[in-house]
Amino acid sequence: MITTSPPVALPRRFVRRGADWFLRIREASIILVTIGLVIYFQASTPVFLTEGNLITISHYVAPVAIIAAGQVLLLVSGEIDLSVGHVYALAPYLMHFAIDYYGVPVLPAIAIAIAVGACIGLVNGLITVVLRVPSFVTTLGMLFLISGITLMTSHAYPTPIPEKARSVASWLGAAPWAEITWALIIVAVFQILLSGTRWGLHTVAVGGNQHGASEAGVRVNRVKIGNFMIVSSLGALTGILESFYVNSIEPLAGGANIMFAAVAAAVIGGTALAGGSGTIVGALFGAIVLGVLKDGFNLIGINADRFDLILGIAILAAMVLNVYLARLRTGGRT
């Protein structure tokens, strides 16, 4: 038997089956890219995989990953939120106003800031769903509106973290691993929400076939509005975590940069902008890729101006690869 079959046949079959299995995991391509980048940067500079540098990377990754978790849900249901980066900037000011001007205790003040974030999401959702303004336009308007509110109420001045809030600062972002821990928990919870619950199933159904989903009785509007509220709440939470990390509240924090980074992470991670499919774990890896690139370029001394160029190429390459892999996955093999 052994002599009749070529000796490489068995391993090759195993390799092929293994490759098939791996390709069918939706996050496959992005995980490969992440591993490749880590190997490359570690080979280029020995400090890459040190604790200090990993903490630096984690602070690039965490805010993007948390916002992307919400943005993926919204993208899967067929909408987008451009204003989330400005909710991120507004929320820590709301916390500051509540604590320092109105004497609200710290945790309720944070809850109020996040609840206002949720309300902004509700307004985004209602305008999009009830008045049928495309979410791209709705949230573009909201982006400027929120930005204006932040600048007016803060008089465009940064402000320190409220003294009373120092007690909770460390587990809300100031401790080295706090933010990434929040990010990983949120990614895990929302991935389960997306792939394991009724809400997630309806989110996919709404983004995949909105009319069909409504015919099947799925409450399309409720699903979309809920997802708008989730993104905005996560944006508010992230802004607060980040303000504790940098130990200051900045009027120009976040903004369009962090929002686009989150959309990029989602897209690089395999989420379809057109709706109907996406993965939050993939978006986490998308955020890791962005963070690793940014940090790695700093370490090996590549000009920061070149970063956008590389990022653009990375997004395009990721999309081409995703389209190609999607074709491979559905290419007749079950």
Add this chain to the structure above:
Amino acid sequence: MTEVLRVEHLAKSFDAIVALRDVTMHLDRGEVLGLIGDNGAGKSTLIKILCGFHRPDSGRILLEGEEASFRSVSHARSLGIDTVYQDLALVDELSVYHNMFLNRELIRWPVLRNRAMRRMAKQHLDDMGVNIPDVRVKVARLSGGQRQAIAVARSIYSAPKILLLDEPLAAMGAKEGALILDLIRDLKARGDVSIVIIAHNYAQVLDVCDRVNLLQHGAITFDRPTAETSLDELTDLVVAEYRNSRIPKQIPTA
């Protein structure tokens, strides 16, 4: 025969377009009613009112003799009315079993009971003689006939009292169409479900239906048991509309 459904003077407009003018019709228990009519006659609108998707502007619906007002598709479904839509309302990105349980998912809070749904979907499809090798495949990968069969299987899963089928045979190959017709005959044989079926193929209507209603310009203009009509009569009725219309039209060849 007892009447399971009756609608009286139903009207529905979309902005300036009058879809249903004045529809009065009834459905008996265990009966298969064929609803025919030209494109734009209002057939789909009527179905969508009966399944709770649209609300009528006026008129009333009697379900087993009692006036009913459907708040939503889910509400109508809970009252025993289920539907197979013309576009099937399947989500390509979801698996067969998730589509079958869409909006009636089995849940162990907070997560889906996927294993139970897979098992029950497989069992139900097997019982109906629908051959789907793996209920985990995405609906996007199925043939037109398989998709249609899944839409029908989904609608009868909860054993509805009334089943509404909007062009279940459109775009079907002969073999696939035969499968759907067999499914309808099986349901009819069970006798506990009443069916309204929209179809363009009048031979199939005569084959499977007990009675035929013709919908023209938003009103029922013809109501007769299939035994008392013929393919020629039905064809003439619909074609006469072309001949009588003011703008002369080419009569399409079937």
